[in-house]
Amino acid sequence: MDHPDADQPNELRSDGLSPDGVASDGLASNDPGRPVGRRIVLGMLGLGALGVVFGKRLQSAESRALTPIETRDPTGLTALVPAGDRFRYYTITDSEPQRSAADYQLSIGGLVERPMTLTIADLEKLPQTSLIKDFQCVTGWRVPGVHWSGVALPDLLDHVGVQKGASALTITSFDGAYTESLTLDQARRRDVLVATQMLGGPVSRHHGGPVRLYVAPMYGYKSCKWLGGIQLVSAVVPGYWEQNGYDVDAWVGKSNGRDDAPTS
Amino acid sequence: MRRPAELLRFTRGERWVHRTTAILMGICLVTAAFLYIDLLSQLVGRRAIVEWIHVIAGICLPVPALIGIASKAFRADAQILNRFTRADWKWLRARYRKDGTLPIGKFNAGQKLNANFQIGAILIMLGTGLVMRFANHWPISYRTGATFVHDWMAYAILAVVVGHMWMATHDPHALRGMRTGYVPTSWAEREHNAWVAREVARTASNPAEQRPTKTG
Numbered sequence: 001m002d003h004p005d006a007d008q009p010n011e012l013r014s015d016g017l018s019p020d021g022v023a024s025d026g027l028a029s030n031d032p033g034r035p036v037g038r039r040i041v042l043g044m045l046g047l048g049a050l051g052v053v054f055g056k057r058l059q060s061a062e063s064r065a066l067t068p069i070e071t072r073d074p075t076g077l078t079a080l081v082p083a084g085d086r087f088r089y090y091t092i093t094d095s096e097p098q099r100s101a102a103d104y105q106l107s108i109g110g111l112v113e114r115p116m117t118l119t120i121a122d123l124e125k126l127p128q129t130s131l132i133k134d135f136q137c138v139t140g141w142r143v144p145g146v147h148w149s150g151v152a153l154p155d156l157l158d159h160v161g162v163q164k165g166a167s168a169l170t171i172t173s174f175d176g177a178y179t180e181s182l183t184l185d186q187a188r189r190r191d192v193l194v195a196t197q198m199l200g201g202p203v204s205r206h207h208g209g210p211v212r213l214y215v216a217p218m219y220g221y222k223s224c225k226w227l228g229g230i231q232l233v234s235a236v237v238p239g240y241w242e243q244n245g246y247d248v249d250a251w252v253g254k255s256n257g258r259d260d261a262p263t264s
Numbered sequence: 265m266r267r268p269a270e271l272l273r274f275t276r277g278e279r280w281v282h283r284t285t286a287i288l289m290g291i292c293l294v295t296a297a298f299l300y301i302d303l304l305s306q307l308v309g310r311r312a313i314v315e316w317i318h319v320i321a322g323i324c325l326p327v328p329a330l331i332g333i334a335s336k337a338f339r340a341d342a343q344i345l346n347r348f349t350r351a352d353w354k355w356l357r358a359r360y361r362k363d364g365t366l367p368i369g370k371f372n373a374g375q376k377l378n379a380n381f382q383i384g385a386i387l388i389m390l391g392t393g394l395v396m397r398f399a400n401h402w403p404i405s406y407r408t409g410a411t412f413v414h415d416w417m418a419y420a421i422l423a424v425v426v427g428h429m430w431m432a433t434h435d436p437h438a439l440r441g442m443r444t445g446y447v448p449t450s451w452a453e454r455e456h457n458a459w460v461a462r463e464v465a466r467t468a469s470n471p472a473e474q475r476p477t478k479t480g
């Protein structure tokens with residue numbers, strides 16, 4: 001490799017480079033330099049590894065700081081900040097399911113005394129239950145203090161009458177693909193809602209409206225969005241995510257290998 | 265010493281590495297936006313396939329550079345990008361960088377920072393991405409930590425990529441250098457004076473390396 005300073009053009013030396021290629025201010029034109037690039041890369045990898053190990057703590061601190069701002073942010077810009085306790089949008093279908101409140105129907109069948117189809121007006125005539133509870137996703141995010149209201153699932157089950165022999169529910173979404181499951185005992189909890197209201201208004205389309213399920217004590221994937229049907233069955237049929245490796249009994253903090261604080 | 269009108273800045277192999285890396289990075293950034301920004305998620309749906317594209321593009325991201333190691337020119341440039349001279353530190357602190365008082369080699373210190381940042385960033389994204397993708401093999405806290413790093417790093421990469429493209433689009437000669445491989449010698453004298461001196465000396469002693477007079 002030839003040395004660049006051997007035939008450096010004169011104009012490059014006009015600023016005080018001495019004939020040996022070293023400038024009076026110490027800038028050597030043949031300065032081989034130091035491998036700073038490698039140090040940058042290794043330093044970044046080190047920081048990245050520290051971030052992986054301690055990121056959970058950092059994220060909690062960040063969420064505590066951000067949540068009060070996020071819940072009052074009219075612009076929605078804070079949703080772009082990583083972490084922070086906010087809903088993340090998931091759907092398994094190609095396009096977002098859409099059904100207006102006027103067209104909405106919930107069909108209940110299977111092992112029930114009185115199979116029926118309920119409109120939102122029908123649901124509103126049943127006893128109403130309100131809850132303020134956290135929503136915990138199995139991927140880690142949690143939205144504290146969400147306001148939910150609608151018909152408690154046990155009230156709905158009493159309304160349709162459960163036949164002997166029924167021991168589980170198969171819940172389907174009107175997106176045509178998503179399914180969920182609950183045991184009958186789980187479905188009889190007072191903190192499981194067929195929600196028509198969420199966050200102080202009708203359940204929005206993005207949040208699974210006009211009607212969705214809210215299973216307070218379990219991870220979010222149990223809270224089927226765009227609720228279309230409930231079938232009473234004799235045995236649990238694992239739902240969509242459960243067929244993809246998630247726990248069927250999805251208690252917050254006691255399943256899926258997670259240790260989150262209970263939500264209900 | 266006769267100066268050629270143009271200098272070869274990037275070989276075909278190097279341009280291929282740059283272009284494929286840029287395309288893969290672009291795919292990662294766009295699919296990330298579709299996965300991460302609710303409004304876009306709702307618009308596009310098809311989450312499973314978007315995620316799949318993102319993961320595949322991310323895993324492939326370091327591959328062009330690894331293939332590039334086979335190229336002598338790529339290895340030589342990587343060596344230059346790795347080493348920071350005292351002039352580079354002065355350049356970073358300098359207020360006027362193009363007045364000819366600082367010797368600037370083939371890459372200035374900013375370009376060196378960009379290249380090394382991207383290497384580190386791609387490796388971090390690959391590592392944290394694999395922890396997220398194969399989540400079951402790691403403690404929960406590592407998964408959360410990997411997500412945290414992946415999310416923030418994505419913003420840092422976006423900022424640096426946008427900055428890189430902004431600089432490129434404001435310098436048509438630099439842009440053409442990466443597109444065709446050749447830059448005008450006059451441009452290079454302003455931007456990379458020490459490199460020009462070296463190249464002119466080298467090509468003068470070896471006319472075969474000069475650019476053919478007419479190219480497509």
